[in-house]
Amino acid sequence: xxxxxxxxxxxxxxxxxxxxxxxxxxxxxxxxxxxxxxxxxxxxxxxxxxxxxxxxxxxxxxxxxxxxxxxxxxxxxxxxxxxxxxxxxxxxxxxxxxxxxxxxxxxxxxxxxxxxxxxxxxxxxxxxxxxxxxxxxxxxxxxxxxxxxxxxxxxxxxxxxxxxxxxxxxxxxxxxxxxxxxxxxxxxxxxxxxxxxxxxxxxxxxxxxxxxxxxxxxxxxxxxxxxxxxxxxxxxxxxxxxxxxxxxxxxxxxxxxxxxxxxxxxxxxxxxxxxxxxxxxxxxxxxxxxxxxxxxxxxxxxxxxxxxxxxxxxxxxxxxxxxxxxxxxxxxxxxxxxxxxxxxxxxxxxxxxxxxxxxxxxxxxxxxxxxxxxxxxxxxxxxxxxxxxxxxxxxxxxxxxxxxxxxxxxxxxxxxxxxxxxxxxxxxxxxxxxxxxxxxxxxxxxxxxxxxxxxxxxxxxxxxxxxxxxxxxxxxxxxxxxxxxxxxxxxxxxxxxxxxxxxxxxxxxxxxxxxxxxxxxxxxxxxxxxxxxxxxxxxxxxxxxxxxxxxxxxxxxxxxxxxxxxxxxxxxxxxxxxxxxxxxxxxxxxxxxxxxxxxxxxxxxxxxxxxxxxxxxxxxxxxxxxxxxxxxxx
Numbered sequence: 001x002x003x004x005x006x007x008x009x010x011x012x013x014x015x016x017x018x019x020x021x022x023x024x025x026x027x028x029x030x031x032x033x034x035x036x037x038x039x040x041x042x043x044x045x046x047x048x049x050x051x052x053x054x055x056x057x058x059x060x061x062x063x064x065x066x067x068x069x070x071x072x073x074x075x076x077x078x079x080x081x082x083x084x085x086x087x088x089x090x091x092x093x094x095x096x097x098x099x100x101x102x103x104x105x106x107x108x109x110x111x112x113x114x115x116x117x118x119x120x121x122x123x124x125x126x127x128x129x130x131x132x133x134x135x136x137x138x139x140x141x142x143x144x145x146x147x148x149x150x151x152x153x154x155x156x157x158x159x160x161x162x163x164x165x166x167x168x169x170x171x172x173x174x175x176x177x178x179x180x181x182x183x184x185x186x187x188x189x190x191x192x193x194x195x196x197x198x199x200x201x202x203x204x205x206x207x208x209x210x211x212x213x214x215x216x217x218x219x220x221x222x223x224x225x226x227x228x229x230x231x232x233x234x235x236x237x238x239x240x241x242x243x244x245x246x247x248x249x250x251x252x253x254x255x256x257x258x259x260x261x262x263x264x265x266x267x268x269x270x271x272x273x274x275x276x277x278x279x280x281x282x283x284x285x286x287x288x289x290x291x292x293x294x295x296x297x298x299x300x301x302x303x304x305x306x307x308x309x310x311x312x313x314x315x316x317x318x319x320x321x322x323x324x325x326x327x328x329x330x331x332x333x334x335x336x337x338x339x340x341x342x343x344x345x346x347x348x349x350x351x352x353x354x355x356x357x358x359x360x361x362x363x364x365x366x367x368x369x370x371x372x373x374x375x376x377x378x379x380x381x382x383x384x385x386x387x388x389x390x391x392x393x394x395x396x397x398x399x400x401x402x403x404x405x406x407x408x409x410x411x412x413x414x415x416x417x418x419x420x421x422x423x424x425x426x427x428x429x430x431x432x433x434x435x436x437x438x439x440x441x442x443x444x445x446x447x448x449x450x451x452x453x454x455x456x457x458x459x460x461x462x463x464x465x466x467x468x469x470x471x472x473x474x475x476x477x478x479x480x481x482x483x484x485x486x487x488x489x490x491x492x493x494x495x496x497x498x499x500x501x502x503x504x505x506x507x508x509x510x511x512x513x514x515x516x517x518x519x520x521x522x523x524x525x526x527x528x529x530x531x532x533x534x535x536x537x538x539x540x541x542x543x544x545x546x547x548x549x550x551x552x553x554x555x556x557x558x559x560x561x562x563x564x565x566x567x568x569x570x571x572x573x574x575x576x577x578x579x580x581x582x583x584x585x586x587x588x589x590x591x592x593x594x595x596x597x598x599x600x601x602x603x604x605x606x607x608x609x610x611x612x613x614x615x616x617x618x619x620x621x622x623x624x625x626x627x628x629x630x631x632x633x634x
Contacts, residue, residue: 001169001220002202005227007107008173015118016177019129025119032316034111035323038260041303042104043326045264046073049097050333052272054341058348059276059528060097062341063356066334072101073330075108078161085157094524097271100263106163110170130178137175144168152217153440159216166216169224176228188236195233195243201226214437261295261303269294275528348531355527358584361593363405365421371402372424374439377447379455385412385419391615392418393608394462396452397469398427399591400518404468404604406597411604415612420462422452428473430498435478435485453502457509464611465506468516470590471495471549492549499553507560512611515554517565520544520576522589530578537575544576564607566600 148165205223269287342349370382427445474491520543529536
């Protein structure tokens with residue numbers, strides 16, 4: 001946040017001075033200076049990351065790494081990371097080793113478009129350009145901050161990574177530069193207070209804003225306006241004052257000069273070893289000083305010589321040609337990465353391809369939109385199984401119900417049952433309101449769940465309902481009476497109470513109920529583990545370490561609710577492997593691959609046939625005509 005404010009201030013001040021001196025902006029000169037300043041070290045970092053992953057730390061998914069590096073080189077990685085973060089089935093992997101390029105790419109996009117806007121204003125309205133620039137910045141600030149405040153509550157990752165929801169912070173610094181003459185007229189005492197208050201706001205933000213906060217949104221005002229106040233008041237502080245002396249120490253300036261290089265190199269050396277060697281302690285203690293050494297070398301031998309090269313300064317087209325060649329080298333390295341890996345280690349390359357395939361192996365009905373999205377309120381019709389089957393089962397829950405659909409689809413066809421599926425991403429079966437930083441108040445889930453339950457108990461009653469969902473929603477339950485988010489045992493109790501209410505409604509309507517246990521969990525780095533271990537066995541106590549809340553509720557209805565637990569078919573006595581019998585079990589950390597889920601078809605058919613005896617003789621109701629609408633037809 002501070003970085004964006006400083007960048008907006010310095011660049012806008014530089015451009016305004018050029019406009020005042022020459023009545024124009026030398027766009028080519030500006031852009032080539034930015035290229036010489038930023039790209040050589042950035043491109044070296046991207047190439048270095050590929051080489052580190054290839055030869056030293058092969059744990060990170062190569063396919064993802066190549067795409068991340070290419071997007072970073074094209075200066076649009078922030079949009080890729082935003083999309084990945086909201087991709088329901090791709091958001092649980094380890095952090096990308098080039099994740100930190102998101103903010104650099106926003107800065108580069110700012111350097112591309114902001115000078116164009118300034119040049120247009122300066123050329124068209126020369127007599128009032130400063131006022132118009134301020135007006136444009138105010139409009140940008142209001143639109144961007146408003147979008148950030150709203151989107152943070154609905155799609156927090158998009159608000160975090162997107163340029164449109166971050167440019168208000170750049171505009172804050174730009175406004176400082178545009179209004180600098182007025183700021184200099186403020187009383188000295190006021191500016192000194194602003195400087196100290198700004199520093200206090202930044203430090204308070206560092207100490208108080210935690211990982212679970214809804215950010216950026218309005219919370220980002222604290223460090224952003226703090227940075228603006230510090231910049232606005234710093235010149236008024238006495239040179240011998242504590243604040244001026246502290247921030248002007250030679251060590252601070254030395255680090256500041258190399259901070260860009262250190263910023264580039266520190267993250268790959270933190271992220272790659274953490275994925276490849278997850279059990280190794282003190283990675284940060286080794287990576288940070290090692291990255292500083294590399295950063296100093298890159299600063300002295302690459303960044304500084306290119307930046308201050310008189311030959312390149314006098315030949316802007318040569319600078320752009322060099323940047324184009326560097327980008328081309330990264331693209332070639334990216335596309336050649338997997339073939340080189342295959343040539344070095346064919347077995348590893350084959351496993352990489354298998355992992356890539358598994359990461360996209362989702363249920364057929366998911367692709368047919370049977371798993372509804374977070375903004376969906378009206379339950380969508382989704383039917384499959386045996387056409388005209390005598391009995392009907394409803395699969396209800398979130399994506400952890402949906403990933404059983406391949407098994408239920410095949411099992412229902414074997415048993416002669418029809419299936420109706422009602423599933424919605426991250427929408428629990430428990431009758432509670434959820435709140436999370438990604439979704440805010442998940443009221444669409446409440447409306448959707450109520451509509452589904454009303455259909456199941458009043459208008460479209462099935463013979464059997466299978467309830468399945470992720471059970472660790474306990475830290476997301478919102479208590480309407482206490483007006484706060486519950487956590488720990490308090491949240492777990494509230495979830496169990498809500499799940500109990502759902503089961504009771506179904507039982508009162510005369511519906512048979514099956515509760516399925518949630519699947520074992522994999523750690524975030526399990527894909528990296530699969531690259532080095534054939535099955536990647538995770539200790540059973542760890543994979544099943546979450547509280548079995550759904551089992552505890554199901555046992556309260558011993559004669560009326562059937563509890564099904566397939567954990568023993570995923571795990572053995574001591575471990576839960578990520579790969580079993582040659583098949584990768586998990587599509588991500590908590591969802592089964594469609595291929596592996598389909599292996600449970602015989603068990604699902606057995607469950608359904610068992611209920612036929614409970615439901616009565618075969619002539620209990622005549623076969624129905626086939627009016628089902630398959631997912632494919634939908």
